[in-house]
Amino acid sequence: MPLSEQEQKLLDEMERSLYHNDADFVSAVGAGRGRLNYGSLVLGVLLAIVGLGVVIVGVVIHVPLVGILGFALMFTGVLVALRPSRGLGRMGRSSARSARSPGSPQNRAGFMDRLNDRWDNRDEKNE
Template identity: 50%
Template sequence: MPLSEQEQRLLDEMERHLLHNDADVVSAPSGDRALSYRNLVYGALLLLAGVGGLVVGVILGDVWGVVVGVIGFAAMLAGVMLAVTPVRRSAPAEPRQRSTAKRQDSSSFMDRMNDRWDRRQDGR
């Protein structure tokens, strides 16, 4: 069942209000994080070394085999975490304005968080 014009307007207004005021609820990709090719390569190499350690641990079999297997598994886990963890892109630093610092001292915590969210959405 389609929405009436009044319901559509009300829905649009609620969405705008949510985007403007409730930054914690809305999760939009900020674009300042990306996967690093270097981390992908190092993670893949660490993953392969972990698989090798796991295989060697199975071949050894005794107590040392368990220790080597656990270390291999930990290396595999670390390799995957390294490969899929995004890194922050470096952005040129912008000079801070003095009026911003004064305003932040007198504003509430939520106002500062909303200002940070707005700056992030504007791409500054």
């Protein structure tokens, strides 16, 4: 069911607000979705196929150790295929840092400390 015009405008406004106010969060979430590394994908799929073949051979010859080795090979293949691209993750983090203001990391730590202090002292102010 499509969104109404008012709901679509509200969603667009919320998205703009998120990009404007929480740029760190958006860059952190977006950093996980890098380019697809085709070399890793091909290698992982090949390892998984070879591992499946080794599992089948282990079942046919009734040797559990060979089947376990094949399963480990399949699991490794899946991990290699799903591995994120290394270079893009670093670029995403560095570009997110450059988008912030120059003194932001120090200010953020101080800001969080101040918030924690204010939270701890909230009862003292009310009394």
